[in-house]
Amino acid sequence: xxxxxxxxxxxxxxxxxxxxxxxxxxxxxxxxxxxxxxxxxxxxxxxxxxxxxxxxxxxxxxxxxxxxxxxxxxxxxxxxxxxxxxxxxxxxxxxxxxxxxxxxxxxxxxxxxxxxxxxxxxxxxxxxxxxxxxxxxxxxxxxxxxxxxxxxxxxxxxxxxxxxxxxxxxxxxxxxxxxxxxxxxxxxxxxxxxxxxxxxxxxxxxxxxxxxxxxxxxxxxxxxxxxxxxxxxxxxxxxxxxxxxxxxxxxxxxxxxxxxxxxxxxxxxxxxxxxxxxxxxxxxxxxxxxxxxxxxxxxxxxxxxxxxxxxxxxxxxxxxxxxxxxxxxxxxxxxxxxxxxxxxxxxxxxxxxxxxxxxxxxxxxxxxxxxxxxxxxxxxxxxxxxxxxxxxxxxxxxxxxxxxxxxxxxxxxxxxxxxxxxxxxxxxxxxxxxxxxxxxxxxxxxxxxxxxxxxxxxxxxxxxxxxxxxxxxxxxxxxxxxxxxxxxxxxxxxxxxxxxxxxxxxxxxxxxx
Numbered sequence: 268x269x270x271x272x273x274x275x276x277x278x279x280x281x282x283x284x285x286x287x288x289x290x291x292x293x294x295x296x297x298x299x300x301x302x303x304x305x306x307x308x309x310x311x312x313x314x315x316x317x318x319x320x321x322x323x324x325x326x327x328x329x330x331x332x333x334x335x336x337x338x339x340x341x342x343x344x345x346x347x348x349x350x351x352x353x354x355x356x357x358x359x360x361x362x363x364x365x366x367x368x369x370x371x372x373x374x375x376x377x378x379x380x381x382x383x384x385x386x387x388x389x390x391x392x393x394x395x396x397x398x399x400x401x402x403x404x405x406x407x408x409x410x411x412x413x414x415x416x417x418x419x420x421x422x423x424x425x426x427x428x429x430x431x432x433x434x435x436x437x438x439x440x441x442x443x444x445x446x447x448x449x450x451x452x453x454x455x456x457x458x459x460x461x462x463x464x465x466x467x468x469x470x471x472x473x474x475x476x477x478x479x480x481x482x483x484x485x486x487x488x489x490x491x492x493x494x495x496x497x498x499x500x501x502x503x504x505x506x507x508x509x510x511x512x513x514x515x516x517x518x519x520x521x522x523x524x525x526x527x528x529x530x531x532x533x534x535x536x537x538x539x540x541x542x543x544x545x546x547x548x549x550x551x552x553x554x555x556x557x558x559x560x561x562x563x564x565x566x567x568x569x570x571x572x573x574x575x576x577x578x579x580x581x582x583x584x585x586x587x588x589x590x591x592x593x594x595x596x597x598x599x600x601x602x603x604x605x606x607x608x609x610x611x612x613x614x615x616x617x618x619x620x621x622x623x624x625x626x627x628x629x630x631x632x633x634x635x636x637x638x639x640x641x642x643x644x645x646x647x648x649x650x651x652x653x654x655x656x657x658x659x660x661x662x663x664x665x666x667x668x669x670x671x672x673x674x675x676x677x678x679x680x681x682x683x684x685x686x687x688x689x690x691x692x693x694x695x696x697x698x699x700x701x702x703x704x705x706x707x708x709x710x711x712x713x714x715x716x717x718x719x720x721x722x723x724x725x726x727x728x729x730x731x732x733x734x735x736x737x738x739x740x741x742x743x744x745x746x747x748x749x750x751x752x753x754x755x756x757x758x759x760x761x762x763x764x765x766x767x768x769x770x771x772x773x774x775x776x777x778x779x780x
Contacts, residue, residue, distance in 0.1 A: 277430040278304045278398075279593050281417055283405050283444055284437030285309075287318070287380075288561035288578035290387035292435055294332040295586035297394035301593055304429050305391070306400040306419070312388065315538045316380040316465055319495055320345060320572025322660070323370035324680055325579045327755060330371075330696065331703050337386040338378070343496045345375035345572075347656070350482040352643035353636060358484065359646055362656040367734035369682040371696045375659050377495045408434065408447050410555045433589055434557040437578070442563035448554045455621050457546035457568055457628065460506040462515045462524060465537040468498045472533025476500065482570075482631050486639045489632045491570070492528070499537070502528075503569060505632065512541030544568045546621050552610030558585060564613070567621045570628045571662060577617060585609045587703075587753035596721070605670065612669035619664045627662070670752065672759030672773065674766070676744035679757050681708070684738075687731035694733040698755075701725050705758075705774060706751040710738060713747050713764050719771055750774050 280296050282289045285307035293305045321342070329335040350359035363374040391397050402422035409416045415434040420426050436444035445452075468476065481492040491503040504524050506515055514520045521539040522531050549564040561578030588609055592602045630646075633639040647654070666678035685694035701723045709715055711728025718724060727737055741749060746760035750770045758774055761767040 277414055277432060278302045279431065280304075280433045280435060280589060281415065281429050281431035282306070282435045282437060283417070284439060284561070284563070285388070285399065285401070286313070286437065286439070286561070287384055287387060287575055288582050289435070289437035290384065290391055291328060291332065291579050292437065292560065292582040292586055293391045293397050293399075294334075294387065294394065295328075295582060296589065297391060297397035298332060299586075299590045300396060301590060303394075303397045304400065304431060305397065306403040306405065306417075306429075308402065308404045310402045310422070312381050312384045314381050316495075316499070318380050318572075318575035319377055319493060319499075319501055321376050321378055321576055321579075322663075323368060323372040323374045323376075324663075324755075325576050326372035326376070327370050327683060327698065328579055328583050330698060331583075332387075332390055334386050334390050335372070337389075338383045341382045341386075341496060342376045342378040344373045345377050345659075346479045346494045348480040348482055348493075348659075349477075350484055350630065352484050352646075353486065353639045354643075356643065356647075357654050358643050359482075359630070360654050360656050361659050364658045364660050367736055369736045369740070370680070371683040371685065377493065377499075379496050379499060405438075405444060408444055408557065410434075410557065415556050432556065432593070435585070436557065436559045436563050437561045437582075438563055440562040440566050442559065444557070445549070445559055445563050448557050448559070450552075450554060450559060451550045452547040453550050455546035455548060455567075455618070455625070457544065457621075457625055459544050459568075459632065460510075460512055460541065461544050462502075462504045462506060462512070462521065462539065462541050464502045464504065464521055464525065464539045465495075466500050466502075466525070466529070466534040467537050468500050468529065468534035472529045473498060475529055475533065484631050484633065484639065484642075486634045486636045489634075491631070493572075498534075500534075506541070515539075516541045546625060548614060548617050548621065549610075552614060553607065558606075558609065560585065565617045565621075567617070567624050568628045570631060571620075571624050571659060573620060573624065573663075577620070580616070581609075581613055583754045584613055608669035612666050615668040616664060616666055619667070620662075623662050623664070666756055670758065671756070672770065674759040674761070674770075675746060676740070676749070677757050677759050679740075681749060681751050681755055681757050682736040682740050683755070684727070684736050685733040687733065697725060697737075700730075703755070704753050707767070707771070708737065708741075708749045708751060710741055710747050713761075713767060716764070716768055716771065719774070722771070722774075 279301040280303050282305040296303045348361040352358040404420050407418045414432045417429045483490045489505045493501040516539050545566045547566045560581035588605050591597045671677040683697050688695040706723045708725040748761045748767045750758040752758050759770045
């Protein structure tokens, strides 16, 4: 029996699954000083890319855990995505918001997953309170009032158990723990067979390919072309009724489907896999002391590249709440409501974003030629015949439930301004200077009351914001002060001193409802 499987004292949190979501959760919890055990059945990083897109919200989380600079070499700005209709005409263009970038990073990025995962794991390995167990399978989970017990086996034939106060299941779409916890998935009515192909394209092949990412909204065979970092290109190709997904995923079948663009002389297959794209969400996100996150909690069609992003949002949402409860900052019924707000907030957000992604998918995947032509005509009519840029970020909803107030802008992700720094012309990002706890952001026009313990003041008038992204956000919402949660979402806004006092009184105390 391996020593690491029998800790001398219980862990605070056990995490099952060491993919990007589990690694982010381990980093967030570990750097807060919690004792964390994280296990994965694989011996190392999965070397084939699955996710390919992330956004500025995720980069802000990476900044929080100290890996933003380390992952930057493996990321590139996402090119615009151009949508072409039945007769090859441009019908929509998805882009990113213009500078200044509100979160301090390029809003939409493509990335190479394996090296990014290695950087995440390196960060976790540097945290002294985190124990990592690879090649380790969780056979069963048992709960009681004080914690959870995991029964484990290892690839070498060993066995043991881990005891923790809380459990986070990040073990993927086929999550074994989700089934053991009795959590069902609700079908959000999307189920289609697709082939996903990653190719390392050579210069000869690159010369043949579009200069932007493309959505081919063609009834005969809808498909997606994504420009990844360097010479990485991805195709997502819908399969027709009667086509054998296994045959499509053979090299011969894959090259036949790619023949519209490139030949085997133009690049090397990196991955080709047949999938059924689903829209699913967990009916429950918490069972006692256990939580689900990432693909274990939800799956959505890939048309906006939000799969991994949603999982990282799960981790960012839950981890600060676990830290507050574990430290005793919130106790009793308030602690239970705080932990329950994780599922309330994330389930509502996932459902709404999935609805919007499905609407995008409906544009791409219309199989009836006449209805597709009507779609094209309607989209062009709506823009007066001139296709305008639609920022991808406009599709993302704010939080609409849980630990937020009924004030303008509550639930939104607050901007991260660059603040004046005498030592650097680019300024310093707000989170770098002020951390990622509870914050009161003020435009300096209101008197600031005494702040509760654990709160930080960000005075934009005194600190001289560089680009005005926070000031512009506050002006749009007619706010002179904003209370931010540790996950950077707006708890509430205030236009006067009484409003500020009310926000500070309510913050961190989840209300019944």
